[in-house]
Amino acid sequence: MIRILFVCHGNICRSPMAEFVMRDMVNKSGLADKFEIASAATSTEEIGNPVYPPVKRLLSGYGISCDGKTARQMTKKDYDKYDMIIGMDSANYRNINRICGGDSKNKIYLLMDFTSSPHDVADPWYTRNFDTTWEDINEGCKALLNKIID
Secondary structure, X not given: OEEEEEEEOOOOOHHHHHHXXXXXXXXXXXXXXXXXXXXXXOOOOOOOOEOOHXXXXXXXXXXXXXXXXXXOEOOXXXXXXXXXXXXXXXXXXXXXXXXXXXXXXXXXXXXXXXXXXXXOOOOHHHHOOHHHHHHHHHHHHHHHHHHHHO
């Protein structure tokens, strides 16, 4: 079982998008029983809130449901539970390391570092550009899955 936790600031846009895109990819690849995939926030701002409506609509347009997902904050215990903790941007990366007390087991990554053009996944909460975030997350999840199964 490969356990992956995607993390962003609030857990209502980027990290749940990555969680459900990755779930969809592993399901379509027939690998669902080999993965546990979740998402969380580095902040407490959105705890208990559902996926941001524009993200939910975007996912739904691609036939991906995120029903029932509510934001939660990651904890230090997540470091022991998950094999990979994947941040969406450099601020998330710093905050994940702070929450976990460092990365002694080399489990913390940035999503786009798995691609040929590493960069931060822009936060659509601020950019309002959900399509660019969708494209980045798809590219990052495909590259991550390819790295894992190769």
